Amino acid sequence: MSAETSAETESDRTTEGPTASASDLDVAALTRYLDGRLPGFDAAEPLQVDLLAGGRSNLTFRIRQSGGDWALRRPPLGHVMASAHDMGREYRVQSGLNMVDFPAPTMRLLCTDHEVLGADFYVMDFVTGRVLSTAEDTAALTPEQRRTLSAHHLDTLTQLHGLDLTAAGLDQLGKPTGYVRRQIRRWTGQWETTKTRELPALGELAGWLTDRGPKVPDLGATLVHGDFRMDNMVVDPATYRPIAVLDWEMSTLGDPIADLAVVLVYWTEPGDRLRRDLPVSPDVTTAPGFFTRDEVAEYYARVTGRDLSQLDFHVALACFKLAVIMESIRYRILAGMQRGISASDADEMGRATEALIEIGLRATRIGGVAALGS
Structure with missing residues (x-):
């Protein structure tokens, strides 16, 4: 890009x-x-x-x-x-x-x-600005600029989660309750229609989410983006403030902590192992100056005052959702639904699926932020 x-x-x-x-x-x-x-x-x-x-x-x-x-x-x-x-x-x-x-x-x-x-x-x-999608895109920034970019990224997320939905005409976009259960049903169903192989670990993760989902309280719905990450926004190249957030295909009314969990899954740090198998925003936030994942969660909690007690659950759910998406891409490649794609791309998607499942299972055992550093 x-x-x-x-x-x-x-x-x-x-x-x-x-x-x-x-x-x-x-x-x-x-x-x-x-x-x-x-x-x-x-x-x-x-x-x-x-x-x-x-x-x-x-x-x-x-x-x-x-x-x-x-x-x-x-x-x-x-x-x-x-x-x-x-x-x-x-x-x-x-x-x-x-x-x-x-x-x-x-x-x-x-x-x-x-x-x-x-x-x-x-x-x-048309919105003119910069989209930062690779490590090379952020390499020229100073540590101070990277920290500023981190804060602007999260400020935009908190702004999204604080919007007046009635004023935006979006208060009827989706159901205000039951978001977690609907997400589990949706992505479990998607897995059954697009899986390319049996992965018992995916079933284990789905079972844990299905068991725990009804126990996750509805804390009030906001507009959620569903795929909030650094390369889904255009930033001002002078100030690094977002000019436009893109790709609203998965947006709905739901639990804002789900969006925070997606941000954390995409966020990278030095030493990540499993996360490197996810070929999205590779090492965009790894360089010195970017917030750590702990700082991302702390910043969001401080600005919004929201309860993060269910963050581990939402990280596991985000990994499950993204694993199904990666497997769906693999399915379409193997089915010949995309031209100009090689078997190595299918293999890459397969590794991404497996890595995300492993991170999700680790989130159920040692906590979401810790699992992402595996």
Whole structure:
């Protein structure tokens, strides 16, 4: 990924759908549709189209001309899993965030007429900034800048979890109770439909979560992102403040500690062993100056005042969810649902699945933060 971009994430580059290119966008049909609907758009002027980062899942195209610079987001080409890639949901959530001054791309229009591009799509303003997705991206920062970035990252998370959902029009986005039980059911079901082999350890982790889930109290629902991590946001290259948080596909109403747990799973530290088998945001936060995982949890608790007594459970649940996602990617690779992918990529996803299961089981025994350092 380019360090300067608007909207494309690791999950977008590693999920189902044939490899796409800019030529996969029907520019003529799009031009006819946007004419008179998109402010600043001129149907008489050629439209420059670029596919961002090659996306194999939700595809993001940069479309521009002299009067404007936008991003168009649509589902992947080819096979689309049921209930996934809901463009209307992404548009609704981000439109609500626009209403309450949360850093998200500005939404412009949603199209549900499949006669235009063959699928739902939406158009938003292109956001220029930096996406930090690798160790190389953060290597040039000073320790002070890395610490500032850590704080800004968590401040954005706490802002998200403190939003007035009614003011954002998102108070009916999901059910305010039962989040944990629904998550366990969802990801257990997903495992059964996409597993490529029997993994008894996954069953052990699922059993522990199923047993413990009903005992986890509902402490009040907030908007949760579901995949909150460093490379799912665009930051200002001068201040390292987030300009826009991206990839709202898994957002819903739920327990905010679930989001914190996902942040911790993606956070890296020197000496991590199992975490290195997860090919997402590799070593982005390992360099000196970044918060440690303990500091991440302490900072969040201090700013929000939230009870973290169920954090170990949520780390185990996050590992379970991400393990199922990695196995789903492996399934799609082995099933030939992605072009240009080798067997080594399937092997990498397999190792990621196994590592996440092991971390999740360790979280049930020695605690979530400690397990992540294994």
